[in-house]
Amino acid sequence: MAERSNFVLSETLGFIVRGEFIPLYPIYLSFYGAAMAEIITVINQKGGTGKTTTTMNLGSALASAGKKVLLVDIDPHACLTYSFGILNSNGTMADVLSGTRTFEEVLVEREGMRIAPASTELADIELSLRDKLGRENFLLQSLGDKDSFDYILIDSPPSLSILTINALKAADQLLIPLFMDVLSIQGLAGFFSTVTEFRRVFKKPLPIKGIVAVRYDDRVKLSKEVLAYIKLNFNVRIFKTKIRCDARVAESPSFASSVVRYAPSSRGAKDFASLAAEFLSIA
Numbered sequence: 001m002a003e004r005s006n007f008v009l010s011e012t013l014g015f016i017v018r019g020e021f022i023p024l025y026p027i028y029l030s031f032y033g034a035a036m037a038e039i040i041t042v043i044n045q046k047g048g049t050g051k052t053t054t055t056m057n058l059g060s061a062l063a064s065a066g067k068k069v070l071l072v073d074i075d076p077h078a079c080l081t082y083s084f085g086i087l088n089s090n091g092t093m094a095d096v097l098s099g100t101r102t103f104e105e106v107l108v109e110r111e112g113m114r115i116a117p118a119s120t121e122l123a124d125i126e127l128s129l130r131d132k133l134g135r136e137n138f139l140l141q142s143l144g145d146k147d148s149f150d151y152i153l154i155d156s157p158p159s160l161s162i163l164t165i166n167a168l169k170a171a172d173q174l175l176i177p178l179f180m181d182v183l184s185i186q187g188l189a190g191f192f193s194t195v196t197e198f199r200r201v202f203k204k205p206l207p208i209k210g211i212v213a214v215r216y217d218d219r220v221k222l223s224k225e226v227l228a229y230i231k232l233n234f235n236v237r238i239f240k241t242k243i244r245c246d247a248r249v250a251e252s253p254s255f256a257s258s259v260v261r262y263a264p265s266s267r268g269a270k271d272f273a274s275l276a277a278e279f280l281s282i283a
C-alpha cells in the first residue's frame with residue numbers, strides 16, 4: 001500500500017461543473033499517494049460457482065504478495081467463516097449490521113488477513129433491514145477504517161437479497177467466479193441483467209473487474225466451449241488465469257486453511273498465486 005501523505009488540502013477546493021461541485025482533493029490525494037482500499041465484491045447470483053473459494057484463496061494469495069487484505073463474509077451460510085475454522089468469534093457481521101458491535105470488534109486474524117465473520121443470524125438481520133431507511137448502505141457504512149487495507153473482498157450470498165444489494169452498493173468493482181458448465185452461462189446472463197438494473201436504479205457505474213473461470217479442465221471440451229461462448233457474447237474481461245480442478249482446493253477448508261497455505265505446491269495454490277499477480281497487474 002502506498003504511504004499515506006501528509007499533504008492536506010481543503011475539502012472545499014474544487015470545480016463547479018453544471019451546478020455540481022467536483023472536489024479537487026481526491027485528485028490531489030491520489031497524486032500524493034494516499035492509500036485507498038479497493039472494495040471488490042465477489043459475486044454471482046447462481047449458487048456454487050466458486051465465490052467463497054475465490055474470496056478465500058485470492059485473498060490469501062494477495063496477502064502472501066504483501067497486500068493488506070480484509071475479507072468480509074456477508075453470506076448467512078457463513079461458508080467463508082467456517083472455511084477458516086472461525087467458530088467462536090467476538091461477534092459477527094450480524095452484530096455489526098444490527099449495531100451491537102463495531103466492525104473492528106468482530107475482526108479475526110487468519111493467514112495475514114483480517115476477516116469479518118458471518119453467522120446464520122445474518123438471515124434475521126436481512127429481514128429486519130427490509131423496513132429500514134437507507135437499508136442498502138448498512139454494509140458500506142459499517143466497514144470502519146477501510147483505508148487501512150489495500151483490498152477488501154466481500155463474499156456474497158447466491159441470491160439477490162438485501163445483503164447482496166448491500167455488497168453491490170459497497171463495491172468499487174465486481175469479480176465474478178464461474179464454473180465451466182452450461183447452467184453457469186444461463187446464470188451469467190441473468191446476473192448481468194441484475195447489474196444493469198442496479199446501475200440504472202442506483203446511478204452507480206459498478207465496473208466489473210472480470211470473470212474468473214473456476215474448476216477449469218483443459219481436457220474437457222465443455223470448459224473450452226463455455227469460455228469461448230462467454231468471450232463471444234459478453235463484453236467483459238476474462239482473467240487469463242484459470243483456476244483448474246484440484247481436490248486440494250476442495251479439501252483445504254477441512255484444515256481451516258486456504259489452499260494457498262495448506263498445499264502451497266498444489267495446482268490450486270499456483271493458480272491462485274497467478275490470479276493474484278494478474279489481479280494486481282490490472283488497474
Ligand SMILES: Nc1ncnc2c1ncn2[C@@H]1O[C@H](COP(=O)(O)OP(=O)(O)OP(=O)(O)O)[C@@H](O)[C@H]1O
Binds near residue numbers: 046053247
Ligand atoms: N478449483 C476447484 N477444484 C475443485 N473443487 C472446487 C474448486 N473450486 C471450488 N471447488 C468446490 O466447489 C464447491 C463450490 O464452491 P464455493 O463454495 O466456493 O461456491 P460458492 O459460489 O461460494 O457457493 P454458494 O453459492 O453456495 O455460496 C465447493 O465444494 C468447493 O470446494
Ligand SMILES: [Mg+2]
Binds near residue numbers: 051053075079155
Ligand atoms: Mg459461498
